[in-house]
Amino acid sequence: MHFSQALVAFFAAAACASPVKSRDDDACKNNFGPFGIMALRSASPIHFAQGSAARNSLFLNLPEQNATCTDGPAPSGAIFTLIDGNLYLYAEPEPYQQIFVDRSGMGQGIVGYTTGDQPLPRNAEREGWELDANNNLSFKGTGLLACPNSIDGAWRIWLSVGIGKPAGQEGCLGFSPRAIELTEPQSCEYTYMQ
Numbered sequence: 001m002h003f004s005q006a007l008v009a010f011f012a013a014a015a016c017a018s019p020v021k022s023r024d025d026d027a028c029k030n031n032f033g034p035f036g037i038m039a040l041r042s043a044s045p046i047h048f049a050q051g052s053a054a055r056n057s058l059f060l061n062l063p064e065q066n067a068t069c070t071d072g073p074a075p076s077g078a079i080f081t082l083i084d085g086n087l088y089l090y091a092e093p094e095p096y097q098q099i100f101v102d103r104s105g106m107g108q109g110i111v112g113y114t115t116g117d118q119p120l121p122r123n124a125e126r127e128g129w130e131l132d133a134n135n136n137l138s139f140k141g142t143g144l145l146a147c148p149n150s151i152d153g154a155w156r157i158w159l160s161v162g163i164g165k166p167a168g169q170e171g172c173l174g175f176s177p178r179a180i181e182l183t184e185p186q187s188c189e190y191t192y193m194q
Protein backbone atom coordinates (compact mmCIF):
# COMPACT_ATOMS: atom_id res chain seq x y z
CA MET A 1 0.00 0.00 0.00
CA HIS A 2 1.30 3.45 -0.92
CA PHE A 3 1.64 5.97 1.83
CA SER A 4 -1.14 8.16 0.39
CA GLN A 5 -3.51 5.18 0.25
CA ALA A 6 -2.67 4.30 3.81
CA LEU A 7 -3.44 7.85 4.83
CA VAL A 8 -6.80 7.85 3.04
CA ALA A 9 -7.66 4.53 4.66
CA PHE A 10 -6.65 5.94 8.02
CA PHE A 11 -8.84 9.01 7.73
CA ALA A 12 -11.77 7.01 6.34
CA ALA A 13 -11.55 4.73 9.35
CA ALA A 14 -10.99 7.55 11.80
CA ALA A 15 -14.54 8.86 11.36
CA CYS A 16 -15.86 5.82 13.20
CA ALA A 17 -14.58 2.43 14.31
CA SER A 18 -10.90 3.32 14.30
CA PRO A 19 -8.90 0.16 14.94
CA VAL A 20 -6.71 2.24 17.26
CA LYS A 21 -8.38 2.88 20.58
CA SER A 22 -8.60 6.56 21.39
CA ARG A 23 -10.83 8.89 23.35
CA ASP A 24 -12.76 9.62 20.14
CA ASP A 25 -13.94 6.02 20.06
CA ASP A 26 -16.51 6.90 22.67
CA ALA A 27 -18.46 8.54 19.86
CA CYS A 28 -18.63 5.26 17.93
CA LYS A 29 -19.69 1.80 18.97
CA ASN A 30 -19.31 -1.58 17.43
CA ASN A 31 -20.66 -3.33 20.51
CA PHE A 32 -24.18 -2.53 21.66
CA GLY A 33 -27.51 -4.02 22.51
CA PRO A 34 -29.79 -5.72 22.56
CA PHE A 35 -31.73 -3.12 20.60
CA GLY A 36 -34.63 -2.52 18.25
CA ILE A 37 -34.45 -0.33 15.14
CA MET A 38 -36.62 2.71 14.54
CA ALA A 39 -36.49 4.30 11.08
CA LEU A 40 -36.27 8.06 10.78
CA ARG A 41 -37.32 9.64 7.49
CA SER A 42 -39.57 12.60 8.12
CA ALA A 43 -42.78 13.08 6.12
CA SER A 44 -42.75 9.53 4.76
CA PRO A 45 -44.64 6.27 5.44
CA ILE A 46 -41.51 4.82 7.07
CA HIS A 47 -40.95 7.58 9.64
CA PHE A 48 -40.81 5.87 13.07
CA ALA A 49 -41.30 2.43 11.45
CA GLN A 50 -39.89 -0.54 13.32
CA GLY A 51 -37.23 -2.83 11.83
CA SER A 52 -38.41 -6.43 11.41
CA ALA A 53 -36.85 -9.71 10.32
CA ALA A 54 -38.49 -12.54 8.38
CA ARG A 55 -37.69 -14.93 5.52
CA ASN A 56 -33.94 -14.06 5.50
CA SER A 57 -34.61 -10.33 5.01
CA LEU A 58 -35.12 -7.15 7.00
CA PHE A 59 -38.17 -4.93 6.64
CA LEU A 60 -39.95 -1.81 7.80
CA ASN A 61 -43.72 -1.74 8.37
CA LEU A 62 -44.02 -5.53 8.31
CA PRO A 63 -47.37 -6.44 9.97
CA GLU A 64 -46.16 -9.78 11.40
CA GLN A 65 -42.72 -11.36 11.63
CA ASN A 66 -44.00 -14.77 12.73
CA ALA A 67 -40.83 -15.27 14.77
CA THR A 68 -40.67 -18.04 17.36
CA CYS A 69 -39.76 -16.66 20.77
CA THR A 70 -38.89 -18.49 23.96
CA ASP A 71 -41.30 -16.84 26.36
CA GLY A 72 -43.95 -14.18 26.41
CA PRO A 73 -45.61 -12.59 23.43
CA ALA A 74 -43.53 -12.29 20.27
CA PRO A 75 -42.18 -8.77 19.81
CA SER A 76 -43.56 -6.77 16.90
CA GLY A 77 -40.07 -5.74 15.77
CA ALA A 78 -36.77 -7.57 15.44
CA ILE A 79 -34.22 -7.48 18.26
CA PHE A 80 -30.61 -7.04 17.31
CA THR A 81 -27.25 -7.16 19.02
CA LEU A 82 -23.97 -5.71 17.78
CA ILE A 83 -20.82 -7.62 18.71
CA ASP A 84 -17.42 -6.48 17.42
CA GLY A 85 -18.96 -4.91 14.31
CA ASN A 86 -21.05 -8.01 13.56
CA LEU A 87 -24.83 -7.57 13.61
CA TYR A 88 -26.94 -10.45 14.88
CA LEU A 89 -30.57 -11.16 15.58
CA TYR A 90 -30.63 -11.42 19.35
CA ALA A 91 -31.01 -14.88 20.87
CA GLU A 92 -30.04 -16.51 24.16
CA PRO A 93 -27.68 -18.10 25.01
CA GLU A 94 -25.97 -17.19 21.75
CA PRO A 95 -27.10 -15.49 18.57
CA TYR A 96 -27.03 -17.74 15.52
CA GLN A 97 -28.78 -15.60 12.93
CA GLN A 98 -26.41 -13.01 11.47
CA ILE A 99 -26.97 -10.08 9.13
CA PHE A 100 -24.92 -9.77 5.94
CA VAL A 101 -24.75 -7.25 3.10
CA ASP A 102 -23.67 -7.59 -0.50
CA ARG A 103 -22.26 -4.36 -1.91
CA SER A 104 -21.20 -5.90 -5.23
CA GLY A 105 -22.79 -5.06 -8.59
CA MET A 106 -24.69 -8.33 -8.39
CA GLY A 107 -25.85 -7.82 -4.83
CA GLN A 108 -26.82 -4.14 -5.29
CA GLY A 109 -26.77 -3.64 -1.54
CA ILE A 110 -28.91 -6.60 -0.59
CA VAL A 111 -29.27 -7.10 3.17
CA GLY A 112 -30.10 -10.54 4.52
CA TYR A 113 -29.37 -12.95 7.34
CA THR A 114 -28.02 -16.44 7.62
CA THR A 115 -29.17 -18.99 10.17
CA GLY A 116 -26.76 -21.34 11.92
CA ASP A 117 -24.06 -22.54 9.55
CA GLN A 118 -25.90 -21.52 6.37
CA PRO A 119 -23.24 -20.49 3.86
CA LEU A 120 -22.77 -16.82 3.05
CA PRO A 121 -23.69 -15.78 -0.46
CA ARG A 122 -20.69 -15.02 -2.66
CA ASN A 123 -19.43 -11.41 -2.15
CA ALA A 124 -21.39 -11.04 1.08
CA GLU A 125 -19.80 -9.28 4.05
CA ARG A 126 -20.68 -9.41 7.73
CA GLU A 127 -18.29 -7.27 9.71
CA GLY A 128 -18.35 -3.48 9.54
CA TRP A 129 -21.53 -2.39 11.34
CA GLU A 130 -21.29 0.51 13.73
CA LEU A 131 -23.36 3.03 15.62
CA ASP A 132 -22.47 6.72 15.75
CA ALA A 133 -22.95 8.98 18.75
CA ASN A 134 -26.69 9.26 17.94
CA ASN A 135 -27.06 5.46 17.67
CA ASN A 136 -27.44 5.74 13.91
CA LEU A 137 -26.55 2.37 12.37
CA SER A 138 -24.38 2.11 9.26
CA PHE A 139 -22.18 -0.43 7.47
CA LYS A 140 -18.64 0.80 6.68
CA GLY A 141 -19.98 4.35 6.44
CA THR A 142 -22.92 3.43 4.22
CA GLY A 143 -26.52 4.00 5.28
CA LEU A 144 -29.72 2.10 4.54
CA LEU A 145 -32.70 2.54 2.27
CA ALA A 146 -36.07 0.83 2.08
CA CYS A 147 -38.20 -0.06 -0.94
CA PRO A 148 -42.01 -0.38 -0.81
CA ASN A 149 -44.35 -3.12 -2.07
CA SER A 150 -42.51 -6.04 -0.50
CA ILE A 151 -44.22 -8.94 1.33
CA ASP A 152 -47.44 -8.09 3.19
CA GLY A 153 -47.11 -4.45 2.11
CA ALA A 154 -43.80 -4.03 3.95
CA TRP A 155 -40.76 -2.05 2.84
CA ARG A 156 -37.65 -4.14 2.29
CA ILE A 157 -34.36 -2.87 3.71
CA TRP A 158 -31.25 -2.52 1.51
CA LEU A 159 -27.83 -0.99 1.96
CA SER A 160 -27.66 2.31 0.10
CA VAL A 161 -24.79 1.53 -2.30
CA GLY A 162 -25.57 4.38 -4.70
CA ILE A 163 -28.21 2.54 -6.72
CA GLY A 164 -31.55 4.37 -6.36
CA LYS A 165 -33.52 1.36 -7.58
CA PRO A 166 -31.95 -1.85 -6.27
CA ALA A 167 -33.19 -4.81 -8.33
CA GLY A 168 -35.25 -2.30 -10.34
CA GLN A 169 -37.54 -1.37 -7.47
CA GLU A 170 -39.29 2.00 -7.54
CA GLY A 171 -39.97 4.44 -4.73
CA CYS A 172 -37.06 3.56 -2.43
CA LEU A 173 -36.24 6.00 0.35
CA GLY A 174 -33.10 6.44 2.42
CA PHE A 175 -33.66 6.44 6.17
CA SER A 176 -31.67 6.67 9.37
CA PRO A 177 -31.87 3.47 11.42
CA ARG A 178 -31.87 4.50 15.07
CA ALA A 179 -30.91 1.79 17.57
CA ILE A 180 -33.16 1.79 20.65
CA GLU A 181 -31.71 -0.20 23.53
CA LEU A 182 -34.05 -2.78 25.07
CA THR A 183 -33.93 -3.80 28.71
CA GLU A 184 -36.11 -6.92 28.46
CA PRO A 185 -35.24 -8.49 25.13
CA GLN A 186 -37.03 -11.58 23.86
CA SER A 187 -34.91 -14.42 22.53
CA CYS A 188 -36.36 -15.33 19.13
CA GLU A 189 -35.74 -17.36 16.03
CA TYR A 190 -36.80 -15.47 12.93
CA THR A 191 -38.21 -17.30 9.92
CA TYR A 192 -35.78 -18.42 7.24
CA MET A 193 -35.53 -20.39 4.07
CA GLN A 194 -32.77 -22.90 3.38
Ligand SMILES: *[C@@H]1O[C@H](CO)[C@@H](O)[C@H](O)[C@H]1NC(C)=O
Pocket (backbone or CB within 6 Å): 054, 055, 062, 064, 065, 066, 151, 152, 191
Ligand atom coordinates in the same frame (compact mmCIF):
# COMPACT_ATOMS: atom_id res chain seq x y z
C1 LIG B 1 -47.09 -14.49 8.93
O1 LIG B 1 -48.19 -15.42 8.99
C2 LIG B 1 -49.37 -14.94 8.35
C3 LIG B 1 -50.49 -15.97 8.61
O2 LIG B 1 -50.08 -17.23 8.20
C4 LIG B 1 -49.10 -14.74 6.86
O3 LIG B 1 -50.24 -14.21 6.22
C5 LIG B 1 -47.94 -13.73 6.70
O4 LIG B 1 -47.61 -13.58 5.33
C6 LIG B 1 -46.72 -14.21 7.48
N1 LIG B 1 -45.68 -13.17 7.43
C7 LIG B 1 -44.43 -13.40 7.02
C8 LIG B 1 -43.50 -12.24 7.07
O5 LIG B 1 -44.02 -14.48 6.66
Ligand SMILES: *[C@@H]1O[C@H](CO)[C@@H](O)[C@H](O)[C@H]1NC(C)=O
Pocket (backbone or CB within 6 Å): 134, 136, 137, 138, 141, 142, 143, 144, 176, 177
Ligand atom coordinates in the same frame (compact mmCIF):
# COMPACT_ATOMS: atom_id res chain seq x y z
C1 LIG C 1 -26.94 8.00 9.56
O1 LIG C 1 -25.82 7.46 8.88
C2 LIG C 1 -25.91 7.50 7.46
C3 LIG C 1 -24.67 6.82 6.91
O2 LIG C 1 -23.51 7.36 7.42
C4 LIG C 1 -26.05 8.94 6.99
O3 LIG C 1 -26.23 8.98 5.59
C5 LIG C 1 -27.26 9.59 7.68
O4 LIG C 1 -27.35 10.95 7.35
C6 LIG C 1 -27.13 9.45 9.20
N1 LIG C 1 -28.32 9.98 9.84
C7 LIG C 1 -28.28 10.76 10.91
C8 LIG C 1 -29.59 11.19 11.47
O5 LIG C 1 -27.21 11.11 11.43
